[in-house]
Amino acid sequence: MIDPMLLADLKEPFESDDHIAELKLDGIRALLEVDHDRVKLYTRHQNDIAFNFEEITKAAASAVPLGTTLDGELVVCNIETGKPDFEAAMSRFQSRPKLGRTPGLAFVAFDIIRHQGNDLRSLDLMSRKAILEEVLIENEVIKRIRFMEHSFISLFNLCKEQGLEGIVIKKRNSRYYYGQRPKDLWQRVVVYQREVCVIMGYSKRELAWLLGIERDSKLIPAGMVKYGLTPAKRKKVFPILANSKLRETSHFVYIDPLIRVGVRFRHWTKDGKMRLAVLEEIFYMPAHTRRFFVVYIKGFSQYKCIHISI
Numbered sequence: 001m002i003d004p005m006l007l008a009d010l011k012e013p014f015e016s017d018d019h020i021a022e023l024k025l026d027g028i029r030a031l032l033e034v035d036h037d038r039v040k041l042y043t044r045h046q047n048d049i050a051f052n053f054e055e056i057t058k059a060a061a062s063a064v065p066l067g068t069t070l071d072g073e074l075v076v077c078n079i080e081t082g083k084p085d086f087e088a089a090m091s092r093f094q095s096r097p098k099l100g101r102t103p104g105l106a107f108v109a110f111d112i113i114r115h116q117g118n119d120l121r122s123l124d125l126m127s128r129k130a131i132l133e134e135v136l137i138e139n140e141v142i143k144r145i146r147f148m149e150h151s152f153i154s155l156f157n158l159c160k161e162q163g164l165e166g167i168v169i170k171k172r173n174s175r176y177y178y179g180q181r182p183k184d185l186w187q188r189v190v191v192y193q194r195e196v197c198v199i200m201g202y203s204k205r206e207l208a209w210l211l212g213i214e215r216d217s218k219l220i221p222a223g224m225v226k227y228g229l230t231p232a233k234r235k236k237v238f239p240i241l242a243n244s245k246l247r248e249t250s251h252f253v254y255i256d257p258l259i260r261v262g263v264r265f266r267h268w269t270k271d272g273k274m275r276l277a278v279l280e281e282i283f284y285m286p287a288h289t290r291r292f293f294v295v296y297i298k299g300f301s302q303y304k305c306i307h308i309s310i
Contacts, residue, residue: 001031001040001042001046001048002031002069002113002178002179003044003046003178003179004029004031004044004071004178004179005071005111005176005177005178005179005180005181005182005185005186006179006180006181006186007168007181007186007187007188008181008182008183008184008185008186008187008188009187009188009190010169010187010188010189011189012189013152013153013155013156013167013169013189014152014153014169015150015151015152015153016152016169017150018171018172018173019152019169019170019171019172020125020126020147020148020149020169020170020172021147021148021152021155021167021168021169021170022110022145022146022147022148022167022168022170023145023155023159023164023165023167023168024159024164024165024166024167024168024188024189024190025073025075025084025108025145025165026075026084026085026086026089026164026165026266027073027074027075027076027084027086027089027108028043028073028074028075028089028090028093029043029044029071029072029073029074030042030043030044030049030072030073030074030107031043031044031069031070031071031072032056032060032064032069032070032072032107032109033068033069033070033114034060034061034064034065034066034067034068034069035066035067036066038050039057039058039060039061039064041053041056041057041060041107049093052093053074053105053107055101055102055105055141056074056105056107056141056142059107059139059140059141059142060107060141060142062137062139063136063137063138063139063141063142064135064136064137064142065115065116065135066116067114067115067116067117067118068112068114068115068116068135069112069113069114070107070109070111070112070113070132070136071109071110071111071112071113071176072107072108072109072110072111072145073107073108073110074089074093074105074106074107075089075104075105075106075108076088076089076092076102076103076104076105076106077104077106078104079103079104083162083163083164084164084165085104086275087269087270088104092105101140101141105141106140106141106142106143107141107142107143108143108144108145109132109136109142109143109144109145110144110145111125111128111129111132111176112128112131112132112135112136113128113176115131115135120176121175121176121177121178122175123175123176124172124173124174124175125170125171125172125173125174125175125176126172126173128176129147132144147170152167152169155167156189156191159191160191163191163267164191165190165191165266166188166189166190166191167188167189168186168187168188168189169186169187169188169189170185170186170187171184171185171186174186190266191266192264192265192266193264193265193266193267193268194262194263194264194265194280195213195222195262195263195265195274196213196260196261196262196263197211197212197213197222197225197260197261197262197263198211198212198213198214198219198257198259198260198261199211199212199237199241199255199257199258199259199260199261200212200219200221200254200255200257201252201253201254201255202241202252202253202255203224203251203252204248204250204251204252204253205251206226207226207229207234208224208225208226208229209224209225209229209261209279210223210224210252210254211223211224211225211261211263211274211277212257219257220272221272221273222272222273222274223269223273223274223275223277224277225261225263225274225277225278225279226277227276227277227278227279228278228279228280229279233279233282236282237259237282240258240259241253241255241259244256244258259282259283260283261279261280261281261282261283262279262280262281262282262283263277263278263279263280264277264278264280265277265278
């Protein structure tokens with residue numbers, strides 16, 4: 001098993017003749033290996049999932065030549081919209097193998113790093129793309145991603161409009177580096193949503209804050225934020241959390257909703273939670289306005305907040 005090449009983060013897309021762009025598929029990163037003895041399918045964390053996705057391994061036997069390793073994404077697309085559905089992919093990943101194919105399930109290859117037993121990592125990206133196009137025989141389950149050679153910004157804006165995850169911009173002459181995240185070779189630009197939330201509590205078992213959001217004049221749970229909780233931000237906020245406790249359970253401490261935060265996240269899950277929430281800003285409601293916060297439910301913005309400088 002190998003460690004796949006990783007993506008660096010990029011805030012905004014750019015145009016370049018030295019790069020190509022692909023859609024960033026919202027699924028499970030996986031590597032597919034076809035050899036004489038068996039077809040292997042495993043995640044970037046080295047988990048063997050061939051048994052869980054027999055429809056993938058069976059379809060690969062006729063689509064992928066022997067001695068080949070492909071890097072790609074396991075996706076489950078919504079049958080009506082055609083868009084990758086991450087929750088559906090995870091549900092399929094965590095379920096027991098089923099007879100027949102899961103509707104919308106596919107392995108989408110975006111790179112080839114071994115062919116007929118030969119290591120292709122030293123070749124440039126476009127040479128590997130040409131080999132991938134030549135040797136891969138697509139079917140209903142095994143697919144090959146398409147790429148664009150220009151209009152990267154327009155593609156990213158289209159992702160925003162369509163609610164897709166984003167794009168990946170790759171340097172045309174990039175080699176393939178196992179397990180590395182080179183800064184300027186493969187870069188992802190993710191479409192984020194943003195909301196102003198309220199801290200409703202914190203976890204007693206991990207570093208995470210409970211979030212709430214105003215909906216229909218009510219403050220309702222919106223999941224947890226784990227990322228972006230830097231030591232400086234925690235130091236500023238913890239005294240407020242510690243002194244505003246309302247009640248607690250074995251897992252959580254619930255607090256008076258005195259703090260609101262700016263959060264970015266991928267998308268709303270089907271059960272109304274923010275996926276992969278990241279803390280960006282922190283605000284504090286002064287003590288003398290505390291009585292209004294529960295009434296904020298009708299319009300928090302009318303009350304002045306003090307911004308905490310981090």
